[in-house]
Amino acid sequence: MNTFTNQRGQILIIFLTALFVGGSSLALGVVATGKDLKEINKSVKVHVQEPSRQQKSLVLLEQWKDEAKERKKDYKKQRKALVELFMNYDADKAAFKPTMDELLDFDNRTSERLLDIQYGLRKNMTREEWDKVFSDV
Numbered sequence: 001m002n003t004f005t006n007q008r009g010q011i012l013i014i015f016l017t018a019l020f021v022g023g024s025s026l027a028l029g030v031v032a033t034g035k036d037l038k039e040i041n042k043s044v045k046v047h048v049q050e051p052s053r054q055q056k057s058l059v060l061l062e063q064w065k066d067e068a069k070e071r072k073k074d075y076k077k078q079r080k081a082l083v084e085l086f087m088n089y090d091a092d093k094a095a096f097k098p099t100m101d102e103l104l105d106f107d108n109r110t111s112e113r114l115l116d117i118q119y120g121l122r123k124n125m126t127r128e129e130w131d132k133v134f135s136d137v
Contacts, residue, residue, distance in 0.1 A: 037065055040133065044125075047132040053124045060120045067117075071110055078103055 035043075041061055048054040081099050085091050122130060 035134070037061055037068075043133040048125055048129050056124045057121055060117050060124070064114075064117050067113055071106075074106060078106060 041058065044054060044057045044061065048057055078099070082103070085096055085099055088095070125133065
């Protein structure tokens, strides 16, 4: 057996975990913060007192939620393609490359977007507010 065949089960576990948990985690905001978006929203409403900055932060969190809904559709599609490949006994390493490349690109774009939102939130909060909003992380 070659190395790829030996590791195929481990790769399956990693990618399926990333797809199943990652997709729902994105929707909850857990990937980047350890808190779900509802908790973060409540915390922003409590700890960011200045109305303009609070509103901008809440808009960013709403974008996060909307982004998650869109990404979830992509996750489902990619999860299905990956499962089909893993279930295909005859699929060779080359068959996985396009799907893996797509997954990595998707993950990079998602991470970039989360960072954009995170830095937008940071820009709208003082250090003290930030520490209070994310204190339980």
